[in-house]
Amino acid sequence: MIGDGVSEAAQSLSKYGVTKIYSIDHADLKNYNSAFYMAALTNIINSSGAELIIASASMTTKDLFPRLAAKFDSGYVSDVVEIKVEGASIKAKRPLYSGKCTADAEFSASSKKKFIVMRPNQYPVPAEAGATASIETVSFTIPSAKIKVKEVVKSQSSKPDLSEASIIVSGGRGMKGPEHFKILEDLAETIGATVGASRAVVDSGWVPHALQVGQTGKTVAPNLYIACGISGAIQHLAGMGSSKVVVAINKDPEAPIFKKATYGIVGDVFEVVPKLNEEFKKILA
Ligand SMILES: Cc1cc2nc3c(=O)[nH]c(=O)nc-3n(C[C@H](O)[C@H](O)[C@H](O)COP(=O)(O)OP(=O)(O)OC[C@H]3O[C@@H](n4cnc5c(N)ncnc54)[C@H](O)[C@@H]3O)c2cc1C
Missing domain, CATH: 3.40.50.1220 (TPP-binding domain)
Incomplete structure (x- = not known):
């Protein structure tokens, strides 16, 4: 969990079968800034030692994940609709040519990390479980950045995007x-x-x-x-x-x-x- 005031959200996420949550809560992470978010997620990836990093597609993750993959010199697959773990191999299925065919991508052994951005809603939300996850707060210092996002103005609609x-x-x-x-x-x-x-x-x-x-x-x-x-x-x-x-x-x-x-x-x-x-x-x- 990365953002401003995400501690509460981390608590609610912990009900869905997650065992550990890494969290960075910082006022300057309120709005998406690629340099800040890069630094925050890099800290989390390094702290957790995560190899497979998956996000749901959004304007933020479509911008952030290719940057991270480049930084970690690792593979990145976008627009994924299915992930398969076969032994040590991780395969990701993605539609091509307006869905006329699909491609199976596989991360090569030289890719230390594996970055995937999935289409939202591909897997159901797991049922709420009784157990709660442990939450680890990761240290974070705001890096220097060439751009500062001052304000994000939301559209009037109360309906989800x-x-x-x-x-x-x-x-x-x-x-x-x-x-x-x-x-x-x-x-x-x-x-x-x-x-x-x-x-x-x-x-x-x-x-x-x-x-x-x-x-x-x-x-x-x-x-x-x-x-x-x-x-x-x-x-x-x-x-x-x-x-x-x-x-x-x-x-x-x-x-x-x-x-x-x-x-x-x-x-x-x-x-x-x-x-x-x-x-x-x-x-x-
Ligand atoms: C490069 C490219 C990209 C494109 N990208 C997109 C895209 O992102 N999204 C997209 O949608 N299209 C896209 N298109 C356009 C696409 O090819 C179609 O032209 C478009 O989807 C047609 O829209 P439509 O179904 O609303 O209209 P039409 O094809 O005109 O269909 C209207 C339908 O309404 C039905 N109808 C009429 N009156 C009634 C009624 N009273 N009650 C019930 N049914 C009725 C008709 O039977 C007909 O089936 C793209 C095209 C190109 C070339």
């Missing part, structure tokens, strides 16, 4: 216009989801690019992805293909999204989505 959301309601060109995204927002509100979109919708200026799912948008892996009026182009599937359960609502029974869907509803989004919302409201009440 798309890449971390466990439920996503996504809209495509079938929504016909930005004004109709209201029915997706209503459904999302009921089931605690974050709203996403296809590129067609973003390119039309209906919603901001931050909502785009796909090859040139965000990669998501929620427990539930509800695709509304989205055809399921390969570039869209590249971003949501690892979703656990996919529900597709499309009036064209031949739409490619149905090949990816766990449940398919052939119908008009303007009829189906409000009905789903009503039913979810009843069930959740």
Whole structure:
């Protein structure tokens, strides 16, 4: 755990089957700064002697891990969806070419450390265990840095960011216009989801690019992805293909999204989505 005021978070993490937590709690680690975080994680890696260092993908870890791998003269694999430990060998699976194929990467023996950044939500959160972990505070001195992050301004949304959301309601060109995204927002509100979109919708200026799912948008892996009026182009599937359960609502029974869907509803989004919302409201009440 690295950050400002992370001691409490370290305590709550300790319930999930972890045996040891290394923590650096420092006011100057409040906002991500590559030089500071490099120094902090280097201290933790050296203190723990860790060989395999795994992080969930985020803007921070995608920036930090390649730097660390270079520093430790070690291998780095990003966008990983599965890790296999076979004897002394550690293999990491990662999709390529918008998910058309996968690559198995293996760390060579000369790589002293092994750095992996995984897509979020690839493995379930372990059940809370009774035992708690021991927490070791690692010493840390702020190094000199050429950049200081003064402030991070969060967006207004109270919903989790798309890449971390466990439920996503996504809209495509079938929504016909930005004004109709209201029915997706209503459904999302009921089931605690974050709203996403296809590129067609973003390119039309209906919603901001931050909502785009796909090859040139965000990669998501929620427990539930509800695709509304989205055809399921390969570039869209590249971003949501690892979703656990996919529900597709499309009036064209031949739409490619149905090949990816766990449940398919052939119908008009303007009829189906409000009905789903009503039913979810009843069930959740
Ligand atoms: C290099 C490159 C990168 C790209 N990156 C991305 C990316 O990151 N993300 C992405 O999404 N796309 C991306 N695309 C674009 C992608 O190829 C598709 O054009 C796009 O995904 C289509 O969006 P859509 O499904 O919303 O629209 P369409 O393909 O137009 O599909 C609309 C769907 O809505 C259905 N529909 C219409 N009316 C209704 C209704 N009333 N009720 C129910 N269903 C209805 C239709 O049957 C149709 O299937 C990329 C393309 C390229 C070339």
